[in-house]
Amino acid sequence: MTLRKKTLLKVIILGDSGVGKTSLMQQFVNNKFLHQYKATIGADFLTKEITVDNKVVTLQIWDTAGQERFQSLGVAFYRGADCCVLCYDVTNEKSLNNLTSWKDEFLVQSNVANPQDFPFIIIGNKIDIEESRKIPSLSKKLNNITNQGFGGLNYPVFETSAKDSINVEAAFEVIAKMALQQEELNEVNGGDVSDDYNDAINIHLEGNGSGCAC
Amino acid sequence: MSLQSSINTINQQSGLMKQNLNDNNLLQALKHCLNFLNELxxxxxxxxxxxxxxxxxxxxLEVLLNHLAQTTQKKKKKDTPYLADLYELVQYSGNIIPRLYMxxxxxxxxxxTPGAPTKEIMKDMIEMCRGVQHPIRGLFLRYYLSQRIKDLLPLDNEEDFNETVHFLVSNFIEMTxxxxxxxxxxxxxxxxxxxxERKELKILVGSNLVRLSQIIDDYQxxxxxxxxxxxxxxxxPTITEQIIQCRDHLAQSYLIDVLIQIFPDDFHFATLPFLLNDVFINLHPLLKKSELVATxxxxxxNYHNNEAEMVGKLSLENKPQVDLFPIFWDFYVxxxxxxxxxxxxxxxxxxQSFITLSLTYYPDNYQNLDTIYQFATEKLATKESGSEEQDLWFRLLVAPIQHFxxxxxxxxxxxxxxxxxxxxSVQYQKQLSLEIINKLLSDKNxxxxxxxxxxGIFKYLLVLIKDPTEKLDTAKNLGITKTYKVNNGEGIVTQEFLSNQEKICKVIHLIETPTDPFKNISNLMYVRKKYLNKEFKNIIYTYPALIMKILNKLRLIGYYVAELKKQGKDITHQELLITSNFKNLSVIIDELYHYHQEYHSELILKIYLNAASAADQLSQQSLSYELFNQCFVVYEENLILNPSHNNRQINPHDSLGEASVPYQSILLIADKLYTLRNFNKENYENLITKLTLYGSKLLKKQDQCRAVYFCAHLWWWCAYLPDEQDNNSRENVDDDFKRILECLQKALRVADSCMDPYLSLKLFIEILNRCLIFNVADDEGNTVIDAKYINGLIDLIRTNIDNLNDEEDPARAFNEEDENNQEARLFRFSREYFQRTLEYIAEEQQADVFEGIVV
Structure with missing residues (x-):
């Protein structure tokens, strides 16, 4: 009997420090919200199984440090991502303006096969905060950014509140669908990843003493 | 072996592993797994x-692991110890790194899996990890352990919790x-x-603290x-002991930073004294504790600010009641x-951090801030300080200003x-003073x-008042600082300087005592004596504002006193105060004049005139008289022949603008004299006689003529002022009217003596217009200038025009259209002017005015 392979989808959450990346993930995975701010150190993931299109998938959601000083080892974990979530804070214009650079950084570092149509999704968090503190004429600015920085492609945009659990579930459902599509696309295109390296015959396979003997 | 070949190997081996897993060939898959693990x-x-x-x-590994988990679920019933066996099995591989990852x-x-001996496995794994002492490999291996195990840590009861903590802490210690x-x-x-390399690896170590913080959140x-x-x-205590003992600069600064970031605020509130006095104090001597404290x-x-936001939304049940400042301060001392x-x-x-803390947590407690500045003054700023220190001091001082x-x-x-x-450094002093003044001016009330x-405020402004800037370095400032020439080009000031002086003036206007104008004036005098006159060079920029402010206040007092007088109250005291204030004010203007007469006498003349007219309004006749005399002094000393104004464009045909300075000054004075209301006839006559005399002695004919016919108006007013005996008799009035006629006669004579026939004609017509004003009859039908006189003047003008017409004739054919012909143009203007005047007379005669004038 063969086991049906369970699909693992890798999702990366990016965005400026303090926009609520960890909170979004915690709200989605554990239905928890912490009022106190904790910086994220390095990168860490949580997994959650959900059903998308009648298919059970495991989402491996990577939460990242927005502050560069807590990301000293680089971003090797971008590799193999199936979807990238770009977060901003609806009360912080700078975080909105930085979306493009986060996207570019992701594409450069992740080395994805199809940078043109890699699935991104934009989340504006903290909509629970009173109207007056929000970025003025937000939708216009957001439009500008998606038109200029994202080549006018229509990326899904969600406005959420991790605190009050508004729209979080819905956003991640879309994320999962998009990630699944990307994963299936990779299967079709690349098939087995190692095909790319078939010609690289490893002659050092056994006993080449490069590592220490421990 | 390069990175790329490792990547290739891993890709290849992991591909093979996946194939084997698809074929359900676990042992073969494990072999390929070991192969790629070897790359580590x-x-x-x-x-x-x-x-x-x-x-x-x-x-x-995740792929393999998912496979294992799934197969275990399928097999669960029949073959429970499947994973236990596998756990044994993988330990037979030869190399320790692949073995331990496996x-x-x-x-x-x-x-x-349910029922697994969780704690034994945990202990086993953490013990085995000791086998790898190669730093990079060991760190990653333990990182893998902590990453894999994070969701599996037992937290069901206290014992579990303790063991989990122990597990994480020991992993932390080993990794450190x-x-x-x-x-x-x-x-x-x-x-x-x-x-x-260590800087790059730091997050691996820090991740342990993240886990610790997480399980504390999770444990109920x-x-x-x-x-x-x-x-x-x-x-x-355990963590910090480890951090202190490692005696490593990088480790200490990073781990403390993480500790601060990763644990909740209320933990820090509760442990602050320990953290500062038992941990920070014992860190590496060269470590920058200030940065940790700042973090x-x-x-x-941030916590405080967020808290302020949440008020009302969230219950603040355990809002920490910790008095932060003293704890920090004691530590610092x-x-x-x-x-x-x-x-x-x-x-x-x-x-800097303490200032921010104090402003946030103790907005009304100034003692803290003062303590900080006291310390800085007494302990830090004792030695000679270089520019670097100056910069730091400046930043300390500037920090709170915007928060006040x-x-x-x-x-x-x-x-x-x-x-x-x-x-x-004067530069810094000025900068700070500017910060203060800007903050001050941004407040409306x-x-x-x-x-x-x-x-309190002016001691900070003194540096701007004095403005001890060294000479402008033109090379340095070329094109960078906008400058203005002052004092007729003999001095240069920067735009910045002017804007600073303007700001000082604005502050002067904020000196207000609404309920007590006398007090207000004495405060203004105080500012001048104690601060503004510290640099005579600059008083020209600030005194005018000060003087105007004082005059304004004096006028208000005037209304107030007049009101009292109406009510029949005794106002002797107030009158005395007014007198003395005017005297003091005149001293201030004198001072200004003394230092700035050379280039600013016109401005100072206007100031004297304003003061004089205010004094008249307040019925201070003798003061006003003296102030007018002062105006004459300014006129005689500096305005009659003012070389500095030679470059002014003068057009003799223009009776209003573009005239010479002395003529303008005469007009200014005449204007103020004309508004006087509280003079007796004698004083007034003295002043206007003098002024008319000055007018008649002006250098240019046209100035003389115009000044004199303007002064004629002063005499008309004089006729109605009461004299010493309050004797307003008919004879006196006639005397004064005679003076008007004399003035106009004089003006005519001067106009006639003009060499330029066109200018002469123009002046005649101007005089005609003046005469028309004096032709207005009083109650008894008397006029100052009668119709006969005016008819004579009209004839005179006609004769002049005819004469000029005759002269013009031969040339006119060519010049009629030539606008560049100055004379023809002027002549045309004059004829038109005359024509308009006659039309006016004719028009007015419909209303029975100007009887007897023949148009």
């Missing part, structure tokens, strides 16, 4: 590169050791490289359990005692000023009503 034994990669292959390995992978999968040890490996020439505990206490008693304070400040050589920039960061509700907060900080004095207030 590689030596020559930088931490970042190693992390790259680690991530690839991690992803591949073991952790299988072990954690095993832990996830490996990390610190890396520094001492290899040749000493590679120290920099090692340091760089019993009734008596308090997470804060547990942290304070069990976790913090901590930043957290507290202790640190200073221990290490008096603490670098100045560290002090600066400390104090009102600039008057400064008055409560005596040491702020002391410390301000330690700024020896600020007023200074006492001398204490004035001292």
């Amino acid at each position: 034994r590689i030596n020559k990669l930088s931490p970042k590169q190693y992390y790259e292959i680690y991530m690839m390995v991690f992803d591949s 073991m952790i992978m299988v072990g954690t999968t095993y832990m996830a 050791k490996l990390w610190v040890r890396l520094q001492h490996q290899g040749h000493s020439s590679e120290r920099e490289l090692r340091y760089k 505990g019993g009734e008596s359990y308090s997470s804060i206490n547990y942290y304070a008693e069990n976790i913090l 901590l304070i930043e957290r507290f400040v 202790k640190l200073h005692e221990m290490d008096s050589e603490l670098p100045i920039d560290e002090h600066s960061i400390f104090l 509700q009102s600039i008057k907060t400064l008055f409560k900080l005596p040491f702020f000023f002391e410390f301000y004095h330690k700024l020896t 600020e007023q200074f009503s006492t001398t204490e207030d004035i001292d």
Whole structure:
């Protein structure tokens, strides 16, 4: 009997420090919200199984440090991502303006096969905060950014509140669908990843003493 | 072996592994797994590169692990010890790195199955990890362990919790050791490289603290359990002991930073004294504790600000009631005692943070701020300070200014000023004063009503008043600073200087005592005596504002006193005060005149005139008289022949603008004299006689003529003023009317003597217009200038026009259209002017005015 392979989808959450990346993930995975701010150190993931299109998938959601000083080892974990979530804070214009650079950084570092149509999704968090503190004429600015920085492609945009659990579930459902599509696309295109390296015959396979003997 | 070949190998082997798994050939898959795990034994990669292959390995292991988990579920019923066997089996592989990764992978999968001996596996794994003492490999291995195990840690009861904590803490300790040890490996020439590598590896070590913080959040505990206490008693001391003992600069600064970032604020509130006095004090002597303190304070400040936002939305049940400032301050003082050589920039960061803390948590407590400035003054700013120190001092001083509700907060900080004095650099002093003045002017309702207030603020402005800038360095300022020429081009000031002086003037206007104008004036005098006259060179920019302000107040007093007088009250005292204030004011104007007569006498003349007219309005006749005399002095000394105005464009045909300075001055004075209401005839006559005389002695004919016919008006008014005996008789009036005629006669004579016939004609017509004004009859039908006189004048003008027409004739044919012909144009204007005048007379005659004039 063969086991049906369970699909693992890798999702990366990016965005400026303090926009609520960890909170979004915690709200989605554990239905928890912490009022106190904790910086994220390095990168860490949580997994959650959900059903998308009648298919059970495991989402491996990577939460990242927005502050560069807590990301000293680089971003090797971008590799193999199936979807990238770009977060901003609806009360912080700078975080909105930085979306493009986060996207570019992701594409450069992740080395994805199809940078043109890699699935991104934009989340504006903290909509629970009173109207007056929000970025003025937000939708216009957001439009500008998606038109200029994202080549006018229509990326899904969600406005959420991790605190009050508004729209979080819905956003991640879309994320999962998009990630699944990307994963299936990779299967079709690349098939087995190692095909790319078939010609690289490893002659050092056994006993080449490069590592220490421990 | 390069990174790329490792990547290739891993890709290849992991591909083979996946194929085997699809074929359900587990043993073969494990073999390929071991093969790619072997790549993690590689030596020559930088931490970042190693992390790259680690991530690839991690992803591949996830695939295997998922397979194992799924097969276990299927097999569950029949073959329970499947994973236990596998756990044993993988330990037979030859190399320790692949073996331990395998073991952790299988072990954690095993832990996830129900009924597994979780704690034994945990103990086993953490013990086995000791086998790897190579720093980079060891760190990644333990990182893998902590990453895999994080969701499996037992937290069901206190014992579980303790063991979990123990597990994480010991992993933390081991990782710290490996990390610190890396520094001492290899040749000493590679120290920099090692340091760089360690900086990259730091997040691996920090991740342990993240886990600790997470399980504290997750553990629900019993009734008596308090997470804060547990942290304070069990976790913090162990961790910090380790941090202190490692004696490593990088480790200490990073781990403390993480500790501050990763644990909740209320934990820090509760453990603050311990953290400062038992941990920070014992850290590496060269470590910048100021930065750690700054991070901590930043957290507290953010917490406070968020808290303020949440008020009303969230219950503040355990809002920490910790008095932060004294704890920080005691620590700081202790640190200073221990290490008096603490670098100045560290002090600066400390104090900067304390200022922010105090402003956030104690907005109404100025004692804290003053303590900070006292310390800075007494302990820090004692030695000679270079530009670097000056910069730091400046930043300390400037920090709170924008936060103050009102600039008057400064008055409560005596040491702020002391410390301000330690700024020896004028540039910084000025900059700070500007900050203060800008803040002050941004407040709409600020007023200074006492001398204490004035001292409080003006002591900071003195540097702007004096403006001891050294000579402008033209080369340096070329094109950078906009400059203006002043004093007829003999001096240069910058735009910045002018805008500063303007700001001082604005502050002068804020000196207000609404209820007591006399007090207000004395405050204004005080400012002048104590501050404004410190640099005579600059008073020309500030005195006018001061004088106008005083005059304004005096006028208000005038209304007030007049009101009292109406009510029949005794106003002798007020009158005396007014007199003395005017005398003081005149001293101020005199001072201004004394220093700035050379270039600013026109301005000063206007100021004298304003004062004189105000004095008249307040029925201070003798003062007003003296002030007018002062105007004549200015006129005689500086305006009659003012060489500085030679460059002015003068058009003799224009009777209003573009005239010479002396003529303009005469008009200015005449204008004010004309508005006088409280003079007796004698004084008034003295003044206007003098002025008419000046007018008749002007240099140019046209100026003489016009000045005199303007002065004629003054005599008309004079006729109606009461004289000493209050004797307003007919004869006197006739006398004065005779003077008017004399003036107009004189003007005519001067006009006639003009060499330029066109100018002469123009002046005649101007005089005709004046005469028309004096033709208006009084009640008894008398007119100053009768119709006969006017008819004569009209004839005279006609004759002149005819004469000029005759002269013009031959040339006219050519010049009629030529606008460039100056004379023809002027002649045409004059004829038109005359024509309009006649039309006017004719028009008015319809209304029975100007009887007897023949048009």
